[in-house]
Amino acid sequence: MEVRSVTRALQILEAVAQHQPVTVGELSKLLGLPKSTVQRTLLTLNEAGWLRANRKDTTRWDIGARVLAVRPAALQGSSLFAAAREPMIRLRDTLNETIHLSVPDGLQGAVIVDRVDCTHALRIVFAIGDISPLHATASGRAILAHLPTADVDEVVSRGLERFSDATPTDPVQLRADLERVRADGFSVNRNQYRPGVCAVAAPILDVDGTPIATITVSMPDSRYDEDKAPDWGRLVADTAAEITGRRQLGA
Amino acid sequence: MEVRSVTRALQILEAVAQHQPVTVGELSKLLGLPKSTVQRTLLTLNEAGWLRANRKDTTRWDIGARVLAVRPAALQGSSLFAAAREPMIRLRDTLNETIHLSVPDGLQGAVIVDRVDCTHALRIVFAIGDISPLHATASGRAILAHLPTADVDEVVSRGLERFSDATPTDPVQLRADLERVRADGFSVNRNQYRPGVCAVAAPILDVDGTPIATITVSMPDSRYDEDKAPDWGRLVADTAAEITGRRQLGA
DNA sequence: TCGCCCGTTCCACTGAGCGGCACGGTGTGC
DNA sequence: GCACACCGTGCCGCTCAGTGGAACGGGCGA
Numbered sequence: 078m079e080v081r082s083v084t085r086a087l088q089i090l091e092a093v094a095q096h097q098p099v100t101v102g103e104l105s106k107l108l109g110l111p112k113s114t115v116q117r118t119l120l121t122l123n124e125a126g127w128l129r130a131n132r133k134d135t136t137r138w139d140i141g142a143r144v145l146a147v148r149p150a151a152l153q154g155s156s157l158f159a160a161a162r163e164p165m166i167r168l169r170d171t172l173n174e175t176i177h178l179s180v181p182d183g184l185q186g187a188v189i190v191d192r193v194d195c196t197h198a199l200r201i202v203f204a205i206g207d208i209s210p211l212h213a214t215a216s217g218r219a220i221l222a223h224l225p226t227a228d229v230d231e232v233v234s235r236g237l238e239r240f241s242d243a244t245p246t247d248p249v250q251l252r253a254d255l256e257r258v259r260a261d262g263f264s265v266n267r268n269q270y271r272p273g274v275c276a277v278a279a280p281i282l283d284v285d286g287t288p289i290a291t292i293t294v295s296m297p298d299s300r301y302d303e304d305k306a307p308d309w310g311r312l313v314a315d316t317a318a319e320i321t322g323r324r325q326l327g328a
Numbered sequence: 329m330e331v332r333s334v335t336r337a338l339q340i341l342e343a344v345a346q347h348q349p350v351t352v353g354e355l356s357k358l359l360g361l362p363k364s365t366v367q368r369t370l371l372t373l374n375e376a377g378w379l380r381a382n383r384k385d386t387t388r389w390d391i392g393a394r395v396l397a398v399r400p401a402a403l404q405g406s407s408l409f410a411a412a413r414e415p416m417i418r419l420r421d422t423l424n425e426t427i428h429l430s431v432p433d434g435l436q437g438a439v440i441v442d443r444v445d446c447t448h449a450l451r452i453v454f455a456i457g458d459i460s461p462l463h464a465t466a467s468g469r470a471i472l473a474h475l476p477t478a479d480v481d482e483v484v485s486r487g488l489e490r491f492s493d494a495t496p497t498d499p500v501q502l503r504a505d506l507e508r509v510r511a512d513g514f515s516v517n518r519n520q521y522r523p524g525v526c527a528v529a530a531p532i533l534d535v536d537g538t539p540i541a542t543i544t545v546s547m548p549d550s551r552y553d554e555d556k557a558p559d560w561g562r563l564v565a566d567t568a569a570e571i572t573g574r575r576q577l578g579a
Numbered sequence: 580t581c582g583c584c585c586g587t588t589c590c591a592c593t594g595a596g597c598g599g600c601a602c603g604g605t606g607t608g609c
Numbered sequence: 610g611c612a613c614a615c616c617g618t619g620c621c622g623c624t625c626a627g628t629g630g631a632a633c634g635g636g637c638g639a
Contacts (some may be wrong), residue, residue, distance in 0.1 A: 079372040080369060081596090081628090082596065083334055083372045085367060087376045088376075091397070093398065101617060102616065111597075112618090113618085113620095117330050117597085118331060121335055129434040142400055142436075142441075143459075144399065145399075148345065148391060149393055153398075155360045156409075156456070158409050159409040159410070160413070162409050162410035190393070190396040237611085299553065333596085333626090363629085364629055364631095386587060493637065581639090582637105582638095585634100585636080587631085591628105593627095595626085595628100596627090597624085598621105599621100601630080602614105602619080603619105607612100609613095
């Protein structure tokens with residue numbers, strides 16, 4: 078939090094993204110900031126092209142298209158979203174569980190960038206933009222398993238935070254699991270991050286083998302079945318492979 | 329330019345996006361700002377998750393994954409992407425020319441959000457995120473033709489910038505063309521924006537008739553054939569109509 | 580070994596940003 | 610039809626957050 082106005086501007090931008098189209102007053106209440114401050118910031122973001130007044134109600138604000146030009150290098154010129162969306166929906170239809178698309182954010186974790194929900198009353202809900210640690214989740218380890226050993230060392234040296242009783246906090250245990258993920262082609266998480274939440278994930282790789290995203294199917298522990306995990310793993314891995322293929326097709 | 333630090337932070341963010349991975353000094357020279365100011369802003373953006381230190385060289389900066397959570401409303405839920413992807417590929421296979429999916433950005437222009445390339449050695453290449461003016465391109469006029477007259481007036485009053493000899497800078501000429509686009513169901517651009525680049529486009533409409541996107545086929549002038557334009561137009565319009573239908577089905 | 584240039588840190592100054600307040604318009608409930 | 614509540618917008622004096630010049634330390638090449 079170095080430059081206050083910048084930090085706030087980004088908060089406002091993210092709030093607009095989540096609630097668009099949204100008004101000054103709504104944002105003001107949502108973020109607990111004075112109306113005039115929010116207004117001034119909105120005008121600034123608008124002038125920079127990051128926001129647009131909604132065309133049907135000009136007192137409401139939408140995210141502008143400028144943001145699309147700003148993407149992580151790994152995704153420059155690629156169409157990850159477009160390639161992933163349809164296979165994700167098909168996977169959801171097959172399993173009827175929540176499907177997430179995540180991308181690595183340095184070694185900080187994996188960020189959820191897209192989501193397809195299931196129809197169960199009891200379902201897993203993570204928000205787009207949520208970030209989760211690499212060692213404690215299925216999507217994280219699907220990424221970690223395809224990174225150089227030096228990166229794994231780095232993650233280990235930063236400390237393996239414990240989130241639940243099942244979190245793998247032992248480096249030896251973690252490395253063994255990563256070995257297995259490489260062999261299987263998918264990773265599994267049973268209550269290791271959020272208690273009661275299980276997941277199976279597979280990586281989407283770039284042409285040079287670096288992981289650029291993962292597909293994850295998440296479900297409550299009550300619907301997780303150890304015997305079915307290999308089948309789910311194969312389905313998720315196939316979906317990830319299909320997206321990898323589509324990406325190269327369209328590029 | 330209301331809040332200076334925010335404006336600069338966004339400039340820096342965009343500069344990082346274009347030159348990543350980039351150092352403090354490079355940015356400082358590039359933008360003509362003091363090193364300390366750039367550094368402070370970079371740290372702020374980093375803390376907010378919008379930037380990440382490059383993994384191979386920690387003094388260089390990359391765009392962080394957080395930005396992916398911020399998207400224009402038209403792309404929220406990605407039903408547009410999913411609906412458009414397959415028809416776009418089919419259209420590319422039929423014509424073997426570059427296909428673009430664009431969305432309007434207020435009245436500022438149309439932004440390319442997805443792309444399917446052709447196989448020709450000589451081909452049109454625009455990047456995802458590129459923005460082009462509404463009056464000077466096929467995709468722009470496909471949008472403009474389905475906006476209220478007040479919006480067209482607004483665009484005209486902002487001035488019709490000339491990009492080439494063929495750019496329609498006369499309001500009367502523009503309005504006549506829009507009339508024709510409505511009648512034909514597709515728009516045509518022959519060297520009106522980038523010399524040597526021709527295109528045919530059709531709009532994707534929302535249930536209430538407002539244009540939310542366009543499908544465009546772009547080709548070099550050397551492959552453009554006036555006689556075939558109507559056929560191409562019909563193909564593009566059919567593709568756009570199919571996407572419109574899929575969107576309503578899948579939503 | 581020396582010198583250059585890099586990223587980083589510090590700190591005193593000041594004007595940019597802050598936010599309380601007031602205005603005009605809109606719609607809602609008596 | 611009136612009054613009130615609430616909206617988005619604009620203003621302006623105060624203050625401290627942001628600025629940027631300068632200095633530091635380390636890496637690298639000559």
